[in-house]
Amino acid sequence: MSNQPGSSTAESIDRSPEQPAGRTGYAPGTPVLAVLALGWLAAMLWSTREAIHSAAVGLTAITLSAFALPGVISAALVAGAAVALAASELTARRLGDRAALRFAAAIGAGMLVGLGTALAINLTYADNATTNTIAGTSAAAAIIGGALAGARTPAPVGAVVTATLGTLLFVVLFSQARDPLFDLFGAGDSQASLVGAAKWVSRTESLLGGLVAGLLAFGYLTWARRRAVRHAPDATAPRWPAYLLAGAGPGLLLLLTEVIIRIGGRTLLDLAGALSEADAVAQTSMGTSRIDNGIWVLFVGALTTVVLFGRTLGPAPRDDDPEDPAGD
Template sequence: MSNQPGSTTAAPVDPPADPTTGRTGYAPGTAVLAVLAAGWLTAMLWSTREVIHSAAVGLTAITLSAFALPGVISAALVAGAAVALAASELTARRLGDRAALRFAAALGAGMLLGLGTALAINLTYADNATTNTIAGTSAAAAIIGAALAGARTPGPVGAVVTATLGALLFVVAFSQARDPLFDLFGADDSQASLVSAAKWVSRTESLLAGLLAGLLAFGYLTWTRRRAVRHAPDAPAPRWPAYLVAGAGPGLLLLLTEVIIRVGGRTLLDLAGALSEADAVAQTSMGTSRIDNGIWVLFVGALTTVILFGRTLGPARHDDEPGSDEA
């Protein structure tokens, strides 16, 4: 409005809300997510150290390190994203919701976490080439996760972090049910039955993990929407692409973890695979299983969130229906 005599100067308004989040620069519970993800990373680092140190020095330690690498890398990737999201949200509240500040804060937090993770590994693990590979790859994963969390859509990012963390915790808990499921799927002393049962157990795990990831992603976005409405009642509701991305995000992060492992940890995987023909087959089989798991979680999670979002939609209103113009 022009500042002519007798006119009223318009009050400054907030920037328009992001249609995918419901409100500019807003994601609830980021501090709790950061603590949980950092705690999960610490637990994975500690368990890996105990397993490696309990093994015999030499070839066995190399094999165990290769098997433990995916768990550490996935935990570092999620922890980097969670800590960076919390830092970017804090910066947005204190200094303003600007994309450059948000990304800088996220990247800085991820670099600090990655450096701390690498130092913890080098100081507590045995000093060798295997340790250096784990430390460097973990630091890179934390920084990559932080860069992803620096996006200007904190709502879906928080949903992806929540769902991925829940899926990782579920996989660990699901390991207690593997033996009963092997018997359920007909495993016996034959090699063919063991391979077939292992395939069905893996598919069941991936299906349930994807379903859980979709439920958690939908729940987090619903929570984000309700919290945003309290601050801005006219904020637009999240659109279906936000739910699609949030549901598919955990699977995408698992596939990204595999890329980081094969690039940063290639030396360790090659060293473990060169020990024997059985080790080479095991490494190849585990890599294929992780890729299949990521794809299953991606599609099942995305489908779950989209279906749940569709059930929240009411019937479409048609203005040309009879009686629509009546008082």
Template sequence: MSNDPGRTTAEDQPTAGQEPAADAPSRRLPAPGAALLEVLGIAWLAAMLWSTRAAIGSAEAGSTAISLSAFALPGVISAALVAGAAVALAATNLLARRTADRATLRFLIAVGTGLLVGVATATAINLTYLDTATTNVIAGTAAAAAIIGGAVAAARTAPVVGAAVLSGLGVLLFVVAFSRARSPLFDLYGGDGGSQEALVSAANWVSRTESLLAGLLAGLLAFGYLRWARRHAARRDPDAADLRWPAYLLAGAGPGLLLLTAEVILRIGGRSLLDLASALSDADAVAQTSLGTSRIDNGIWVLFVGALVSLIAFGRTLTPPPTDNE
């Protein structure tokens, strides 16, 4: 190569019929286990739809069904978000194996896949749920969540999306399992004291414990998945570069972002249902406000704790550079 910056040599020029390396489309780093995540995401969405249908169907028509629908809708939205992202991730993974990576095509495939999941979800709700005023709200918000989840899967770094999907599923499953421990913890934190102050304090501590444990789980799952993705990529290409710290930070924060995104979708698409539930009585209005605040607090805690845990776990894998004396 010439030392003159204003001149180029034949080595600097692309050969005839060959595009410059900077302009050539690259292959997207795949997310391992995307097919399994797809199955798990669909299974979780189906389970949430079934449990919501069973709860609403067992209630008497009217105020009870509306209240139960408002209570169950956040879980349906979160499940639809994860399912849309998981199915779209599997679709874009398949695309990456067959063709060179192109951002526009990847985005169209991801959003289209999310749309298919959303339409299928809305159709299942309308066909199996009772024909009530809340059915269309549940169907519409679930479809919107699936489309948004599909769009998320179009991100350039597929392993980060896969880590967020896996840790998101882990957090959602943990929240359901933790419900069995709420009552013993409530008593442990002094909730059986009888006073209103003791009840509120115990409830807050139970909520914080749940959020901290969920964030810890999110960070560990995200870190473990990204390390697995790194080993998987190294087997395919020993020279593949490792993901840097922002990827671990974003993956650990993924479940918290998922919960907060679900809350935004709920407050926009499900506003009419929340208003109906709040209008039933003063107690219902207070309950809906309290639940909304609790969901936001939980999402923020999971976001920051998950990101911090994943980043710390990644930092412990780093080795210091060798010194001149070694």
């Protein structure tokens, strides 16, 4: 029996025929993740609706819709992935761990989340072109999230969903500390000081967000490995590429969110940017900031999980008697 890095002897169990190649353990807690992700999506939809309806009709509503679009799309993407992961795991337990069944269940669940999101937006938001753009783009994001969750590596997918939810929540909580940090980083009356302070606040948020993502991804994979060994001894322990992917996953989803926004929400963004020169600059600046944030979260999260995984590795086995390779 060969030793697996990062796991004890009891966890280093050879793969049996019932444990197909490519499946990295099991994803625990998927129903809870699905409920939390749907709750987050509902909160984003509600807050966006309240912001738009409280604004004056016309130009202000368009601007607020464009600003709120990234939050709704990221929530729909994560919700689609979380519900699809729960559906695919249930399918794998009930009908067998077959790739086609898992993917079909994931796609179906993602489509249901997308359809429900689009209906909720169309039924509760004002009926206009802006609403249709938000609804269609959110539905597409949920379906894409469902497709991503159909992979035969459920534990890393669960880690990505957990870490992304934690990162999105951290961003909301961090907003309460923005004003004190602006003062800390020297924001004054001049435009240059405000721009400089804003850059440092944004970098601090991205750095801490990546750290949160990495810690949550590592914690989830560690939990998944222990549960797999306890309930399914034939499951293989995740190796370092799984930790790397899980840590980088939240950043990748944030960047994917930006791609979906740029494609599906292009009409809304162009409409908001055409209102005035200041609105155009604001939309460009926020888009650039979102991309920078995604890149920071990606690399910091990946580095965090890999470093934490490396600390779990034991010393390499040594040959106490190199002159006698037969071990006599």
